[in-house]
Amino acid sequence: MRITVTVDGTKYSDEVEPRTLLVHHLRERLGKVGTxxxxxxxxxxxxxxxxxxxxxxxxxxxxxxxxGCEITTIEGLARDGKLHPVQQAFHDNHALQCGFCTPGMIMQSIDLLADNPDPDEKAVREGLEGNLCRCTGYQNIVRAVRDAAHHMRPGAGPEAER
Ligand code: FES
Structure with missing residues (x-):
C-alpha cells in the first residue's frame, strides 16, 4: 500500500507492506534511527x-x-541547534545512563506535560509507567520531568526557558 506521512516536518510517500510496523518504517525506510x-x-x-x-x-x-498522520520523533524536537526543554532537563539532571530508553522517555514526558503541566512525583511516575529504564532507578528521570515542567511553565521567562 502507498502511505504518506509527515515525519519531523517532512512529507514522505512510500509503498509499505500491510504488516510493516510503524517503528520499522521510521527506522528502516525513513532513516529515523533515533527511535x-x-x-x-x-x-x-x-x-x-x-x-x-x-x-x-x-x-x-x-x-x-x-x-495521512503527522509524526514527531526524538529527532524532530531540537530546533535551530537548541534542545527541547525536556531534552535539556534530561541532560541537566543526568537522567540517563545507557540512553537506550531516553528517546521514548522524552517523547512520553512531553505528552505527559501537555496533559499535566505541573505534575507531582506520583503523577510523573504514573505517566511514565509504560516506559522502562534498566539503569537509573528512575530518580533522575522523575527529577528531569519536574525540572522541565518548571522551565516550560508559561511566564517562566527566558532564564527559565533557557
Ligand atoms: Fe515498542 Fe518496546 S519497542 S514498546
Missing part, C-alpha cells in the same frame, strides 16, 4: 513517538494506520 526498538512487544516504550500530537508506542502501530 529505537527495545522489545517489539509494546512493553518497554523505547519506540515512543507522537502520532498527531499524542504519544504512541510505534511498535504497536502499523505503518498503514499512520497514513
Amino acid at each position: 529505537v526498538v527495545g522489545c517489539d512487544t509494546s512493553n518497554c516504550g523505547a519506540c515512543t513517538v507522537h502520532l498527531d500530537g499524542h504519544s504512541v508506542k510505534s511498535c504497536s502501530v502499523l505503518a498503514v494506520q499512520a497514513d
Whole structure:
C-alpha cells in the first residue's frame, strides 16, 4: 500500500507492506534511527513517538494506520541547534545512563506535560509507567520531568526557558 506521512516536518510517500510496523518504517525506510526498538512487544516504550500530537508506542502501530498522520520523533524536537526543554532537563539532571530508553522517555514526558503541566512525583511516575529504564532507578528521570515542567511553565521567562 502507498502511505504518506509527515515525519519531523517532512512529507514522505512510500509503498509499505500491510504488516510493516510503524517503528520499522521510521527506522528502516525513513532513516529515523533515533527511535529505537527495545522489545517489539509494546512493553518497554523505547519506540515512543507522537502520532498527531499524542504519544504512541510505534511498535504497536502499523505503518498503514499512520497514513495521512503527522509524526514527531526524538529527532524532530531540537530546533535551530537548541534542545527541547525536556531534552535539556534530561541532560541537566543526568537522567540517563545507557540512553537506550531516553528517546521514548522524552517523547512520553512531553505528552505527559501537555496533559499535566505541573505534575507531582506520583503523577510523573504514573505517566511514565509504560516506559522502562534498566539503569537509573528512575530518580533522575522523575527529577528531569519536574525540572522541565518548571522551565516550560508559561511566564517562566527566558532564564527559565533557557
Ligand atoms: Fe515498542 Fe518496546 S519497542 S514498546
